[in-house]
Amino acid sequence: MKLHKSHLTVLAVLFTVMLLLTGCGGKTDDPGDKYTGEDDFITIASPEAGEVKISVADLMKLDSVTEDIVRTRDDGSVDQYPIKGVLLETVLAHLNISADNMDTVRFTAGDGYSVEVPSDIVARGKIILAYEIDGEPLYEENRPIRMYIPQEESMYWVKNTVKITINRKETGGGQGGPVSKIFFFETLQTRLDVVDYEAEAGAKAVKTSDLLKDVQASPSVYMLASDGFEKNEEWATFAGNCIVIxxxxxxxxxxxxxxxxxHVKNLVAVSAGDVGFVFVEKGLEFFASAQVGEDSGISLKDLADKLNLKAADAYVLEAEDGYTVEVSAADLEKGIVFIRSKDGILSSAFTDLPKSASVKYLLSISAVE
Structure with a gap:
């Protein structure tokens, strides 16, 4: 049979299409689909060893652990699946990095997401670097590893983890050292520039860089929310964003x-360096109510304890206009900060002290050196 030129052209096109389908259609023929991430690396950072890289292949050679993960979703449904990986302490031992005296641990993902695990969870938790989920290697969005801390909040189960940072007790992390001064945000806000927060219609915000402009830098910034949630954020990350007010x-x-x-919603307090900031309105939801006469508010002593205000024999309360009152440490236990119902002004009040100790437009409280 004689084939015309047009017939040959059609056959050639069909043959080419078949080759393309063979090359692109099946998972088993695509090397990219076979890749399970063994050649990916993660970085372990510590004060004594600096930054050390280790491959997933090397992690897989270490003693492994398996764990059944249980996650309850917001709608009440439950996910349960097995994971396989290696304990953080095993990895540290392999790298000759001590697992003793760890304070906090930070997980950083490839997209910039990071979370710091508090010291109490580090002390009791089983921190797993997982390289296998439900019997299969990690999908691309989870690689190189996914972090798990069973029985803890899923916010710590960071996928696409590329870096683990070990903080020692002497190098920062945690809530930080004592603060020497606490600012009350409702009054301080009058000194800050308020800008539109363009990511949310109608929202207003202050830049955290403005909030921290006179604060000595520290390794991390502590945040407390009204539901009791606590978080430490890296200074640079905090200082580059906003407080939506x-x-x-x-x-x-x-x-x-x-x-x-x-993001952290419903903030009660922030502390950075040796300075704390309190959002009294939300603080009223978090702290136990304290009473002075007919006024109810937050105990100044409770506030000082929670934000780790320096112990001193006396403390100075300062108003927005510069007016100051000095009270003793004993008197601090008799005082409250509250929002006056008649005009919304932030004020202090004390039991058994002169009326002059009641500071209107309360700006700050500081320890007398």
Whole structure:
């Protein structure tokens, strides 16, 4: 049979298409689909060893652990699946990095998301670097490893983890050292520039860089929310974003380019360096109510204890206009900060002290050196 030129052209096209389908269609023929991440690396950072890289292949050679993970979703449904990986302490031993005297541990993902695990969870938790989930290698979005701390909140189960940072007790992390001064945000806000928060319609915010402009830098910034949630954020990350003061779940730590998992809503307090900041309105939801006469508010002693205000024989309360009152440590236990119902002014009040100790437009309280 004689084939015309047009027939040959059609056959050639069909043959080419078949080759393309063979090359692109099946999972088993694509080397990319076979890749299970063994050649990926993660970085372990510590004060004594600096940054050390280790491959997933090397992790897989270490003594492994398996764990059944149980996660309860917001709708009440439950996910349960097995994971396989290696304990953080096993990895540290392999790298000749001590697992003793760890304070906090920070997990950083490839997209910039990071979370710091508090020292109490580090002390009791089983921290697993997982390289296998439900009997299969990690999918690309989870690689190189996914972190798990069974029985802890899923916010610590960081996928796409590329770096683990070990903080020692002497190098920062945790809530930080004592603060010498606490500012009350409702009054301080009048000194800050308020800007539109463009990521949320109608929201207003202050830049955290403005909040920290006179604060000595520290390794981390501590945040406390009204539901009791506590978080330590890296200084640079905190200082590059915003406190939303008008909007959903305000006050809230947010940023247009900050992963949502790093946002903190309903802030009660922030501390950085040797300075603390308190959002009294939300604080009223967190602290036990204290009473002075007909006024109810937050005990100054409870506030000082929670933010680790330096112990001193006396403390100075300062108003927005510069007016100051000095009270003794004993008197501090008799005082409250509250929002006056008649005009919304932030004030202090004390039991058995002169009326002059009641400071209107209360700006700060500081320890007398």
């Amino acid at each position: 008008q909007g959903d779940n305000a006050p809230a730590f947010r940023g247009p380019d900050l992963p949502k998992g790093m």
